[in-house]
Amino acid sequence: MSEPLHYRSTRSGQHAASIDQVIAAGLAPDGGLYVPEALPRLDAAAFDPRGSLADTATALLTPFFKGTALAAELPAICREALDFEVPLRPLAHHADGSVLELFHGPSAAFKDVGARFLAACFRRIRPADAPPVTILVATSGDTGAAVAAAFHRQPGVRVVILYPDGRVSPRQAHQLGCFGDNVQALRVAGSFDDCQRMVKSALGDAALQARRPLSSANSISLGRLLPQMSYYAHAALGWWRRHRTPLNFIVPTGNLGNALACVWVREMGLPVGDIRLACNANATLSDYFDGDPYTPRPAIPTLANAMDVGAPSNFERLRWTFPHDHELRLQLQASSVDDDTIRDTIVRHASEHGELFCPHTATAVHVLDTMGATGLPWAVVATAHPAKFDSVVEPLIGRRVEVPAALQAMLQRPANAEPLAAENDALKRWLLHPMA
Template sequence: MSEPLHYRSTRGGQHAARIEEVIAAGLAPDGGLYVPEALPYLDLAAFDPHGSLADTAATLLAPFFRGTALAAELPTICREALDFEVPLRPLASHEGASVLELFHGPSAAFKDVGARFLAACFRRLRRAGDTPLTILVATSGDTGAAVAAAFHRQPGMRVVILYPDGRVSPRQAHQLGCFGDNVQALRVAGSFDDCQRMVKAALNDGAVQALTPLSSANSISLGRLLPQMSYYAHAALGWWRRHRAPLNFIVPTGNLGNALACVWVREMGLPVGEIHLACNANAALSDYFDGDPYRPRPAVPTLANAMDVGAPSNFERLRWTFPRDYELRVQLHAVSVDDDTIGATIVRHARQHGEVFCPHTATAVHLLDDMGATHASWAVVATAHPAKFDSVVEPLIGRRVEVPPALAAMLQRPASAEPLPASDAALKAWLRRQVEQPQAVAG
């Protein structure tokens, strides 16, 4: 068996973990985020030129899993998780540019990739008779539904979703509360940053963990972030084979997990070119890349609600990747896009080109629009289907957006969510009550 890759905390802890422990724990013991001791460097010739997305993922992720119990299962895990398309389509509005559609999974958002991969890993790591594990998820809209769909009725697993009440789209809220069984939605009287803080506090509380084992399925979980690299690798390799040029990406960015996945693919030697981050009015990242000190701040609500993050967790991993400010600032470019511009971009592209984008994708499309004539080898990342945001998109374009079948099925189920104050103590007390008054866990 090959020597496994080890993982450490972004905060410098000496504890070295294997991938099984990293996936199970979610967060490092010192409260930091797990990172590999070093990113592997891959040869393009290692990838099957005729391979599927799952084949690309298995080759890409093999170094992260080598020498572990999951290594032999990795190709099967990838086939289970990545059984839907992530097509790179030409953009009608910009010759030479493309859109990478990541919304063809069960919950109609890119989060399906990481959530399904993580669930497939847990199915192999868990054993009959293990204490039920609770997956805590803070969501700004899309993560929760993807995790719920991936873990719904999985034996020995509970999913608890925290979302900011009134700050997700109506259809997102319905998705979050429509599963039942082993999935519980909590609507928090606060922001996404409150939800994220509450989850981290519970994961770091030894007393709570002793009562009920906890893990995470946010992009703070490396088990969810790593598979997100696969669609960047697959798109970039395909583009390279056809054009002998690297593919540049514009990534809608909130908690930075999706963008970091793209950055790591480039650092591993694959043909990814420039990476631009499209932010909404939450400007912590764009201000930093403009030269200001990095300063987390309270999130403000926007039309692109899934990106309403004022303190992006994965900035810790970005700083681990590029420890010096000057080094980091030359790697990425970031721009904030306000609500008026998001709306105008959706309207213009729908009317002039017949292309309908969700508000998050529209932030990236706006950056492409602003590039002028230089569009060749650029791909906009489409993170969610516009039908998830009908209350925003349909009034702007003046017509109905067709709903994908899987989303339509979710919307027909009844949905409910329990209210919760935006405090760490409130979530910990809620979790303790679940132990004292246990509910059924699937299986």
């Protein structure tokens, strides 16, 4: 068995762990995020030009899993998790633009990729006689449904989803509460940042962990972030083979997990060009990349609610990747897009080009629109199906948005979520109640 890659915390550089341990734990013991000791370097020639998304993921992730118990299972894990398409199709309105559609999985959002991969790993690394584990998920809209779908009825696993009450779309809220069985949704009287803080506090509580083993399925979990690199690699490699030029990306982002996945693919040596971040009115990142000090702040509600994040967790990993501010600001650009502009973008593209976008994707489309003709190829990352945001999109375009079959099946189930105060101790008390 070859020497495995080790992982350490962003905060102390200690707590060396294998990928199996990292996936099981979610968060490092010191509250930091796990990162590899170094990012592997790969060459485009190492990938099968006829390979599927699962084949690309296997080749991409093999260095991260080598020498571990999961290494031999990696091809099967990728086939299980990545069994849907992530097409790159031309945009009707932009000669140099394409859209990378990541919403063709079970919950109609890009989070399906990481959640399904993580669930497939858990099925293999958890011994049959291990005590039940509770997976905590803070969601601003899409993560929770993807994790719930991936882990639904999985033996030995309970999923607890925290979401900000009234700050997700009605269909997102229904998705979060429609599973039952081993999945419980909690509607928190606060913001996504409150939910994220509560989850991190619980994961870092050793006494609580001793009584109720916990793990995470947010993008703070490296087991969710690593597979998200696969669709960037797959799209960029396909473009490279056809055009012999790097593909540039515009990524809608809130908590920075999806964007960081793109950055890491480029750092590994694959043909990704410029990366631009599209944010909503929560301007923590856009202000930082414009030169202000990095200043987390309370999140404000927007139409692009899944990006309503004022303190993005993965900024720690971004700073690990580029430790100095001047270096980091050379790597990325970020723009903030307000709700009025999101509305205008959705309406204009639907009426003029017949293109439908969710509010999050619309932020990235707007960034592309403002760039004009660059002569460079740009891929807008479409993170969710517009049908998940019917209460926003349909009144703007004046017609019904067709609902994907998997989403329709979820909407036909009854849904329920329990209320919870936005307090760390409230979650800990809830977790210590006897399990149903």
